[in-house]
Amino acid sequence: MSRLPSRFWSCPVLLGMTWIVLLQPCHATAPVTNSAAFLDQTESLRTKDHPRFVQMLEQIHREAPPLTMSEQWHLRYLDAWETMFEGDYAKSEVQLHDVIDHSGDTALSTKASALLLTNLAANRRYEEAFTLANRLTIELPQIKDPLARYLLLMNLSQMLDLAGQIDLAIKYARMMESAIPPGESLCLPRSLEVAALYDGKRLASSSPELRRAIDTCVAAHQPVAANSMRFIQGSLYLDEDQPDKAMTLLDQIGPSLRINHYYPHMLSAEVERAQAYAKLGDDDGARKAALNTVAMSHPGDISEWLRSAYEVLYQVEKRQGHSAAALSYYEHYVTQDRGYLNDISARTLAYDETQQHTLVQKLETEGLSRQNSILRLQQALATKAAESSRLYIALLLVVLASIVFWLFRLSRALLRFKELSHLDGLTGIFNHQHFMTEADRALRLLEKKPGGGCLVFIDLDHFKQINDTYGHPMGDAVLRHTVAICRRQLRPTDLFGRLGGEEFGILLHECTRDQGMAIADRIRIAVETSPIEVDGSVASLSASIGLASTDIYGYELQRLCREADAALYRAKRSGRNRVVTNTESDNPAEA
Template sequence: MRRAISRSRSCAIGVALVWCVLVSPGLATASIADPAAFLEQTEALRTKDHSRFVERLRQVRREGPSLSTPQQWHLRYLDAWETMFEGDYSRSEAQLRDIIGHSGDVTLAAKASALLLSNLGANRRYDEAFALANHLVDDLPRIDDPLARSMVLMNLSQMFNLAGQTDLAIQYAGMMESAVPPGETLCYPFSMRAAALNNTGRLTSSSPELTKAIDACVTAGQPILANTMWLVLGDRFIDEGQPRKTLALLERIEPSIRASDYYAHLLSSQVQRARANEKLGNVEGARKAALAALAMGDDTEMNEWMRDAYGVLYRIEKGQGHASAALSYYERYVAQDKGYLDDITARDVAFELSRQHLLAQKLETERLARQNSVLRLQKALETKAVETSRLYIVLLLLFLASVVFWLLRTKRSQLRFKKLSWHDGLTGIFNRQHFMNEAERILRSLEKRTGDACLVFIDLDHFKQINDTHGHAMGDLVLKHAVAICGQQLRPGDVFGRLGGEEFGMLLVGCPGERGMLVADHIRMAIEASPVIEEGCVVSFSTSVGLAATGTCGYELQRLCREADMALYKAKRAGRNRVMADTSGSLAES
């Protein structure tokens, strides 16, 4: 879970870096005597002085100078940048693809590709984003312009950081550092390196990488990037048990955050203030900051800041005995938690798929190369003497056998990856997405013949305490142990999957509600009676179970999930280590 949160925070850091795309100091207003120079100066103002950047674009159109074809494409690129900055991703994508496909300018196409990569990542179109990233990696040796190359390297570092490929992200940040464009500073490569290290939890408040990034960005006069790094430092203070330092830091940088009016920083600073005050026991201060953060956002947003804000409010209300309010906040907390975990999973799957696709393309290229070699060999065979023809035929057959071997290997690898994409990497059971797909398919089939089924949600009690006390390795053993016990109670036709963290789901097929309660209670008792014993350490644990039956809730998966989830929350509130069923029918507690 800690790694997932870091991954999501790194995504937010990447967004800040996207909008600070390699800019130079502001320039004085100028007439358009030289359109090419005017456009270059205008491009340098994009984020240093955005209002003047927009005014200069208007000036180009208003004065209507005669632009050459390259200058017209340059203007279209600046228009696409502004369109994306305003949030119109769809229109900016069309503009960028037009520049990439038709401008004929290698440098401009590289800049547009880097910007398109950010566009796709911001819209969570990870399959296309990683495909474009692979293409840019291949094109990188042919990009000579220092600024365009630096933009591509920065976006590649950001994209691989989103996929959890920290070593690659650091590698591209290092390439940026070794080839800083003239007039630029080390702010960007240092920030990308710090973001990648933060992704893996290897960054602390005293890490020299973080200190260097802050100093470089402050010196370069890059307030948004500097504030991004300051906020990373604030997170580290909280995680290291120094909330007072976080509050002092927020007071110092608040004027700069408000001056830049950057949404992510405004939201992040409020959430940090809420978390720090909660650590210090300042309940009112924590509540005020968390509510302020929620007022900025939207319930449809899925990010770690909204999640943390709901988490703070849930713990406050729970501590004060306000059960109804605590439940409401907890439900929103869970929705946020699942939302951004699903997004992280989508990134990982997209990256693996793009890597497999790239591998398949390379193998296909090798196959075609081998086929060409075969044709050359066949032509050579025609000119050879009879006494040597048999030898060449044998060699040819061996070569063809190797091609078939590689093709079979590739196919087997693809089938294996497809199977892995359905299963949870730790426990081996279905992952959340495949479990939901299978459950919905079975429910549709049961509805046609009015069959029975029960949806069961299982959550391990006090699992965080097990991790904190015995370590994550023991936590993994507990999860595997619980899955093994559950599997012993299930029939071949039942569906079993991990929904996320310590929560699991079961669809008991052909099982009415009363029978489902018995099965769920057998599982609960079996887990309670079977502690994990590892190297002399005995870890006992229990489960809370929520159940919803088709006989009372119908066959709609969404409703069954909602009812089972509510029943699970009731089991938690009732003291844990129990089975609760939905309240739509006559089922009760076990």
């Protein structure tokens, strides 16, 4: 429960790092006499003194001095930057494409392309963003302008972190550190490296990289970036069961948060405070901070801030015995959790698909090159003597055979890529997105037959305690062990997927409610009677199971998921290690 939104560091905070606005007073500016120098000075202030940047941008538009074509494009780029800062992503995208396609300035086009990456990621257009990132990565060695190269490396690091490619994200952050342009500091590259290490779960509250990043950003007078790093430190304190340190840190940075009033930081402060209060046993404080987070969010938001806030509210109400309120908050938590997992799946799938498209394009290019070689060989054959014709024909056949073999391997590779995109990397069963897609399709077929079915949700009891006691390798082994147990109880026609964390889903085909309960209970007993041993450590397991059947709730997947979730919650609430269907009483007996 203590972990703050991991992708918060990869998207909202990193977007914040893209801007890093320091609230400073406006200054009077002299008339524009040298337009090129004035534009360069304006650009240098965009992340250091944003109010003055806006003032100078308005001044050059107001005075309208004669500008060269290069200066006009420079001004259009700065206008696009400010439009995006103000949150008008659609308008800024049009402006950026105009600069990229028509300016003719390589450095300016690169800076606009780097900014466009942030624009696309903020709008969750991940496939377009990763496609652009792949193209810019190829062009990176040709970028000579120091600032353009620096900004491109920054955005590439953010995008790779967003895709879960931690090592590559760290690599680009360190490349930034070795290529600092004049006027920039080490704050941003070191912050990006820490963000990637945090998302990769390679960071502790005492890590020297974290301390170095905080000190660097403080020395560079960039409080937004410094506070981003302090939020990471606070989240790590919570992970390490040091809520008192997290609370002290929040109190220390409170004045800075109120001065900068950066929206993502205000949300993070309330979430961390709610989690710290919960760990300290202060339910009233935890509830108040969590409700503040909900109140600050926008209607319809799906975010890890809300996910964490609703989790705290659910735990608080559950501890105090408020079953109705706990169930309501749990349903909100499940909605946020699924939205978050779907967003992760979308980012991962988009990254995999763009990598696959890049591979296909490369292979197609190689294929065209080989076809051109064949044409040249055919032309050469016409000029050769008759005695050597058989040798060239044999060579042609070998080349054709290699192309056929290459096409065969390409088709197999594409099929393999498609299969891997549907599976959970740890357990080998369907991932969340593919399970939901296949379950919806199967339910529609069952409805047409008609035939019965049961949706089963399984959650391992006390899984966090296993991780805390034996470590994450034991936790991963438990998940694989549980999957193996369940598979032995299922039929070939049943669907089986991992919904996230320690939660699994099963769709039983051609199955009545009573048959489904019997199968679910066999799974529960098998899990309970099959402890696992890893490196001399033995862990006992149990599972809580919720079931919803089509003969009661119909064939609509969303309704079945909601009822199975509610049944699972009741199984947890009534003592765990049991099977519950949502038609039973509030105190179901152990199955």
